[in-house]
Amino acid sequence: MRKNEMGKKKEFNRYNILYIIMLAIFLAIGAKLYYLQIFKGDYYKAEAETVNSAKLVTVAAPRGLITDKNGIKLATEVPGYNLTYTSTTDKSKDNKQLFTTLQKVFKILDDNKEVQTDSFELKINPYRFEFTSRDAKVKQAMLLMFLKNRHFxxxxxxxxxxxRKEGELSNSEKTMLNNELLKLTPEQIYNRLLADYKVKDGIESLNIKATPDVIRRYLIVKDSIKMNFYSANKSxxxxxxIKKDTSLIFEQSLSxxxxxxxxNQPMREYPYDQLASSVLGYISKINPADKAKYEAKDYDTTVDYVGTAGIEAVMESSLKGTNGEKDTNDDSVAIIKNTAHTKKAVPGxxxxxxxxANLQYATETSLxxxxxxxxIQGISGSDSxxxxNATRGxxxxxxINNGGVLSLVSLPGYNPNDFSTTQGLTEAQSQKYFNPDYEKMxxxxxxxxxxxxMFPIDKSIKGNTTIRMDKFDYYPKYLxxxxxxxxxxSGSTFKPMTAIAGLETGVIDANSTYDDRGGYDMTGKGGSExxxxxxxxxxxxxxxxxxxxxxxxxxxxxxxMNVGQKLxxxxxxxxxxxxxxxxxxxANPASTSPGTxxxxxxxxxxVYNTTSMKSLSASQAIYTIEEDLTNGLGGTFPQIDLYDRDGDNLIVYDGKKLSEIKVQIKNYIKDSVKNGTFSKNNYNGLFKQLIATDPKYKGKNxxxxNLQSIINDISKRAVQEGHGSLSLPHNIFNASxxxxxxxxxxxxxxxYIATIANGGTRYKVHLVDNIKDSNGKLISKTKPVIMDKASMSAETRDLVMQGMNNATSAEGGADGTAKKALEGFPIPTGGKTGTAQFTKPEVQSEIGRGDYAWYVGYAPADNPKIAISVVIFDGGYGADAAKVAxxxxxxxxxxxxxxxxxQNQYDIKLKKIN
Incomplete structure (x- = not known):
């Protein structure tokens, strides 16, 4: 019995202990819940609200660096400070406070000599649009995009x-819609936006002098907010x-x-400004017209920049990093400590x-x-x-041994830093790059x-009657x-090529001579002077x-020319x-993708060949005939319009669209040029259809x-001049x-010169040597690629290069054409000068244009390493281009x-870039 009692006692003690432990646990949990909910309830409620109000913000990834072959940084990233605005959740409060807040913001900016971001294309004084394109058709498309984004x-x-929505319209109806939009003047558009955004109402409450420039400052911000409306939580x-000191002032005033x-956002910087702009290109904000394309590639179109020209553009996929993300509090100050949603940005x-870079600098400086x-000189040569206008080159x-580009220069150049921020171009920059003053020139x-x-109205632009074209390619285009x-x-720089063809085919050899009498009979029959x-x-x-x-x-x-005749x-x-x-x-016209x-x-x-010549002559005939008919050939017959116009496809007569009739006439003209065929009946019928269909001829007799005069003009231009010129020997004489x-x-x-200098191997030209990740790991390395092996014997190469060597040193005979430019240079070189006409001499003289000045060459002459080419527009003679060399x-x-x-003799001081 004692034994049983002892057993029960043990059992009782074990359960008691278990119950005590469980009770303690529940009491602890209850106490903690009571503590959290009662004593700390308000605290954690506030924390929860803070987390829930957090916004996901993009962290821009730094672009990859661009360096020269020696590691000199040509495009890099530097710390940048941007003042941004994000609409708060209380929209009514936003609208009430925005103008007052902006007044404070603008004062801080002005006091610290900072510039407001201004990429708004609509300008005032005078009212106008400034789009970042020289192409008139692109400008028109950008204007339509501007208007449609703002629901005009x-x-x-x-x-x-x-x-109906625009997507529900037919093509012809869309054209009508666009034409209606294009009737709006910049001033009308500007005033409409002021009213839509209630800008003047907002400014009136500030008690400030509302000058046009002040009003526009507020409009820019309001427009940006409107355009950002559908990008939730985007700034x-x-x-x-802005300067770091200015950023600190704003930080202290954010409350x-x-x-x-x-x-903080990395900013693209080009340390040497204009240097190598023709290679590097520039970056800019994503154009609204390209928004869908870049969104499909996971770009954040509200903050991302993209390469717009040069290497920055063509290597965009490599240079662009992967953006990161972070959560930021709605009060725009506190950063959430919980980093569950944080994603680190990956550099490009x-x-x-x-x-x-140093050779690039020397090349740019010399040119x-x-x-x-x-x-400054104004005239050149014995013929003055x-x-x-030698403003371009x-x-x-x-x-020559791998096709790598050591230097590539285009002048005038530009400063890529002008485009790498969203502050917008100044008025002077905008005019320089995109809006030249034709009248002044x-x-x-x-x-x-x-x-x-010189700058006639461009009649080829559909629906446009005011945009001018640079008919004679006169003004310098910076971009x-x-x-x-x-x-x-190419002028005379092509002559080594003609020599190679003549020597390789056997129509001439090393002993062949010709008596140069200062001219040539273009019939090839040996006519006299x-x-x-x-x-x-x-x-x-x-x-x-x-x-x-x-x-x-x-x-x-x-x-x-005589070699060309023999060939x-x-x-x-x-x-x-x-x-x-x-x-x-x-390249062979049948080639699908010719290029270097x-x-x-x-x-x-x-180069001249019969297939390409037919196409070129046909295009030239179309251009001339369109001009003739539009002018009525000086009053010989009523004016006829063959240019493509907006709305041509909307005008129909007897089941045929006006656009189709114009295309058919032009196709007939092309066939007449290429094949020499001509049917007066066909042309007569087509022009009668054109006159009956186009409303502009209504009531005109x-x-x-009249029709016979029109057809005769086409016959002269297309058959006699166009087709008739195709078989004449002067084509190959000139080409030679x-x-x-x-x-x-x-x-x-x-x-071409590199291929001669290295013995006939034509390499694929390349600029990129290698690509590495941000940690220095090699991703890819460019290897030389042979594109062709030219048929050229060692004897042919030696003869041609002997002639080019003598052009710069005049060994063994009379002075070479580049001797004066290169005499005294201690390293032997070879080359060829060239002078090429732009158009007829009398026209060049009238408009202030001269010949193209060319120089091509290689060095050293005895063991070539590099090949060069230089051209100066309106530069006169090749001897001047040789001075650049x-x-x-x-x-x-x-x-x-x-x-x-x-260097001691000529006191040469070459700047070195570090």
């Missing part, structure tokens, strides 16, 4: 289209890249500036270019110096050629008004890359008997082109005689000396032992 179309849709920039905060990849001298330096002499002649985009007649078809080269003089080497060094036009007689019109294509001068391979956007020129349809970019010309060589060979005595 809503009332038009309501009244004219029964309140807008009010002032960018009084509801909705405002200072954000770094690019190392093949470019040599700019020679251009400035020509402008006008070089006062380009130069390229290539490594056309009346530079103050004697004769040439505005309508245009002349090195990769300009197609220019003074005959109708004798082309005289008066500025060259008579060179006498020359062989291929002396013809290159002394630049004999007749010798190479044509034996192999036909296309043989010269087939050789030129191997060296990268043009460079990463930048480029045009690619063409077109007689049979780099004129006619021969047109190439400076980049193509440098690649001297500066380039000084920069490249600065560390060569042979340069020491030369």
């Amino acid at each position: 179309q809503d009332n038009i849709l309501k009244v004219n289209f029964k309140n 807008i920039n009010v002032a960018t890249n 009084e500036l509801q909705g405002f905060k200072v954000e 990849k770094n690019l190392q270019l093949t470019l040599d 700019n110096s020679v251009m400035k001298r020509l402008q 050629m006008d070089v006062s 380009a130069a390229v330096v290539l490594d 056309a009346n530079a002499d103050g004697i004769k008004d040439l505005t309508d002649y 245009y890359n002349y090195a990769t985009m300009s197609l220019i007649p 003074g005959s109708k078809y004798w082309n005289s080269f008066s500025s060259d003089g008579t060179l006498g008997v020359v062989d291929v080497v002396s013809a290159i060094s002394r630049s004999s036009n007749p010798f190479f 044509r007689e034996k192999f036909g019109d296309d043989v010269l082109a087939k050789y030129a294509w191997m060296f990268g001068l043009g 391979g460079i990463e930048l956007n480029e045009n690619f020129g063409q 077109f007689t049979d005689s 000396i780099g004129q006619g349809m021969d047109s190439f970019t400076p980049l193509q010309m440098a690649n 001297r500066g380039i060589y000084e920069g490249y060979f600065k560390n060569d032992p042979r340069m020491k005595q030369y």
